[in-house]
Amino acid sequence: MLTLEKPKASVTPIKKINPVFQVKDLNIYYGDTLAVKDVSVQFPERAITALIGPSGCGKSTFLRTFNRMNDLIPEARATGEVIYQEWNILDPRLDVVALRKEIGMLFQKPNPFPKSIYENVVHGLKCAGVKKKAVLDEAVEISLKQADLWDETRDRLTKSALSLSGGQQQRLCLARALALKPKVLLLDEPTSALDPISTAKIEELLLELMKEMTIIIVTHNMQQAARIADYTAFFFQGRLEEYGATAALFEAPKVERTKQYLSGQFG
Amino acid sequence: MTIQSPHSKDLSQTNHWLLEGMKRYRRDLGAHIFIYAVAIFIILASLSLTIFLITKGVQLFTHDGVSLFTMIFGSVWDLHDGKYGALPLIAGSFAVTVLAALFATPLSIGTALFMGEIANKRGRKWMQPVIEMLVGIPSVVYGFIGLTVIVPFIREHIGGIGFGLLASLIVVGVMIAPTIISITVDGLLGVDQSLREGSYALGATRWQMISRVVIPAASPAILSAILLGMARAFGEALAVQMVIGNTAVFPKSLVYPAATLTTTITSSLGETVEGSTANHSLWALGLILLAMSYVFILVIRWIGRKRNA
Ligand SMILES: Nc1ncnc2c1ncn2[C@@H]1O[C@H](COP(=O)(O)OP(=O)(O)OP(=O)(O)O)[C@@H](O)[C@H]1O
Numbered sequence: 001m002l003t004l005e006k007p008k009a010s011v012t013p014i015k016k017i018n019p020v021f022q023v024k025d026l027n028i029y030y031g032d033t034l035a036v037k038d039v040s041v042q043f044p045e046r047a048i049t050a051l052i053g054p055s056g057c058g059k060s061t062f063l064r065t066f067n068r069m070n071d072l073i074p075e076a077r078a079t080g081e082v083i084y085q086e087w088n089i090l091d092p093r094l095d096v097v098a099l100r101k102e103i104g105m106l107f108q109k110p111n112p113f114p115k116s117i118y119e120n121v122v123h124g125l126k127c128a129g130v131k132k133k134a135v136l137d138e139a140v141e142i143s144l145k146q147a148d149l150w151d152e153t154r155d156r157l158t159k160s161a162l163s164l165s166g167g168q169q170q171r172l173c174l175a176r177a178l179a180l181k182p183k184v185l186l187l188d189e190p191t192s193a194l195d196p197i198s199t200a201k202i203e204e205l206l207l208e209l210m211k212e213m214t215i216i217i218v219t220h221n222m223q224q225a226a227r228i229a230d231y232t233a234f235f236f237q238g239r240l241e242e243y244g245a246t247a248a249l250f251e252a253p254k255v256e257r258t259k260q261y262l263s264g265q266f267g
Numbered sequence: 268m269t270i271q272s273p274h275s276k277d278l279s280q281t282n283h284w285l286l287e288g289m290k291r292y293r294r295d296l297g298a299h300i301f302i303y304a305v306a307i308f309i310i311l312a313s314l315s316l317t318i319f320l321i322t323k324g325v326q327l328f329t330h331d332g333v334s335l336f337t338m339i340f341g342s343v344w345d346l347h348d349g350k351y352g353a354l355p356l357i358a359g360s361f362a363v364t365v366l367a368a369l370f371a372t373p374l375s376i377g378t379a380l381f382m383g384e385i386a387n388k389r390g391r392k393w394m395q396p397v398i399e400m401l402v403g404i405p406s407v408v409y410g411f412i413g414l415t416v417i418v419p420f421i422r423e424h425i426g427g428i429g430f431g432l433l434a435s436l437i438v439v440g441v442m443i444a445p446t447i448i449s450i451t452v453d454g455l456l457g458v459d460q461s462l463r464e465g466s467y468a469l470g471a472t473r474w475q476m477i478s479r480v481v482i483p484a485a486s487p488a489i490l491s492a493i494l495l496g497m498a499r500a501f502g503e504a505l506a507v508q509m510v511i512g513n514t515a516v517f518p519k520s521l522v523y524p525a526a527t528l529t530t531t532i533t534s535s536l537g538e539t540v541e542g543s544t545a546n547h548s549l550w551a552l553g554l555i556l557l558a559m560s561y562v563f564i565l566v567i568r569w570i571g572r573k574r575n576a
Pocket residue numbers: 030035053054055056057058059060061062073
């Protein structure tokens with residue numbers, strides 16, 4: 001469990017939606033350069049939110065604050081607040097190991113460990129101290145089924161994960177994250193390295209998973225955002241330019257820049 | 268070659284760009300010939316070396332009538348007495364190699380992990396040249412330090428006369444450690460950053476990430492590093508000779524003299540007469556060494572193939 005003092009700031013929940021993340025005045029620096037500027041936003045629970053915007057606008061940097069992956073970059077620094085379950089994620093006292101068990105992540109390039117399929121899936125659980133074989137076996141079956149990979153791998157769980165195709169590897173990485181039963185799933189362009197069929201499969205899975213967890217996905221593929229996201233946030237040069245229900249944002253963008261981006265005038 | 272056709276120009280008469288390929292080919296030809304010649308030279312050199320060693324080495328068995336069995340399993344080695352049992356020497360060589368590897372491996376992997384995983388870029392930038400410099404120090408220097416520092420220390424604080432396997436394993440262990448470190452560091456740096464991120468993202472601590480992902484991913488490199496270190500330890504003559512005591516007996520204890528294949532060759536070579544049985548026996552020892560080196564190389568290559576598979 002997450003343990004630390006409650007932040008002093010009080011955040012009023014926005015109407016109707018139940019926010020899982022409340023971001024307040026978030027600034028992220030790499031050294032002296034500001035990559036994410038003054039972002040304040042709330043992301044709803046059990047929904048898919050897409051982050052779109054031109055390359056280099058800070059989408060990955062923003063996404064990686066939610067599981068504190070930016071900690072791995074020594075010169076990265078964040079100010080502001082990101083409230084998750086009443087805790088400020090940015091608090092240096094926060095237990096990032098516990099945080100990352102609740103907030104899973106899928107990367108652009110499938111990154112299975114050079115180990116067996118089974119070992120890939122149980123990595124997170126073993127790190128969490130789960131040792132019972134029965135528990136691990138069950139988790140492997142359930143999460144591989146959730147990632148729609150069970151039928152393809154049930155007979156070869158001891159084979160190397162690298163023997164899988166790119167699309168299968170990405171689904172394995174999904175299963176690996178799901179094994180920890182995360183409450184939130186962060187995805188950074190998870191299908192940009194995949195073929196259309198594998199992409200469709202991942203999208204289908206996300207739509208299924210959305211019923212149980214919050215999903216935030218960075219994508220360069222506007223159709224993908226339109227297909228799966230309930231909400232879309234448009235970033236430009238580190239700023240959150242526009243945020244709202246996907247259909248509304250795509251059909252009638254309020255901000256001029258969003259309109260230009262969606263019509264392909266830059267990107 | 269000229270191509271004549273009513274519809275095409277004769278290319279050989281012009282400087283046409285379509286002929287650039289021909290020129291390029293001629294230019295490359297020189298480089299090709301050089302590379303092939305060098306490769307053939309190297310292959311021939313190692314081949315003739317092997318053949319030379321074999322013809323010299325087998326004379327002990329063919330000309331002097333010593334059986335291979337007595338040579339490998341005989342337990343008394345005494346050139347003056349005509350005893351050619353090399354088992355104590357083989358045992359000495361393996362003991363030095365294995366003990367040095369046992370001593371150097373944890374030390375080296377720890378250092379390599381520090382350099383590759385813990386230290387920041389600046390720290391690594393400082394340590395890398397130091398380690399590379401240590402690899403380049405001639406073995407006589409290690410032996411000399413062993414002789415003047417380690418041997419007296421063992422004699423005074425541990426026991427025995429100081430010369431022996433303990434001194435050897437320390438000297439050789441320290442000597443091969445830089446080799447193991449630098450190959451292991453290369454292996455660690457070769458592990459894709461995305462694997463580390465993937466492990467962290469699943470809630471691994473740094474140590475869990477290192478032990479469950481980085482080390483397994485780098486294990487082929489780490490294994491080759493250890494084997495390369497062992498090959499070096501097995502073949503090392505000078506440094507070992509200075510601290511092992513050079514007595515061709517089974518090593519009873521770590522602090523009493525022993526001998527290895529290499530130290531016996533180097534220390535006895537001057538005493539034997541060309542063509543004598545004793546001289547042939549030393550060549551036979553060389554043959555054993557060569558065979559062992561081939562085994563080491565085969566194992567390293569086999570591991571390398573597994574890594575690429
Ligand atoms: N490790 C880093 N060090 C310094 N600057 C960085 C680092 N990572 C990203 N940046 C800078 O921060 C800005 C935002 O980068 P980020 O990767 O978040 O963009 P992005 O929107 O994800 O782009 P893309 O769509 O290309 O993935 C860019 O200007 C980038 O150059």
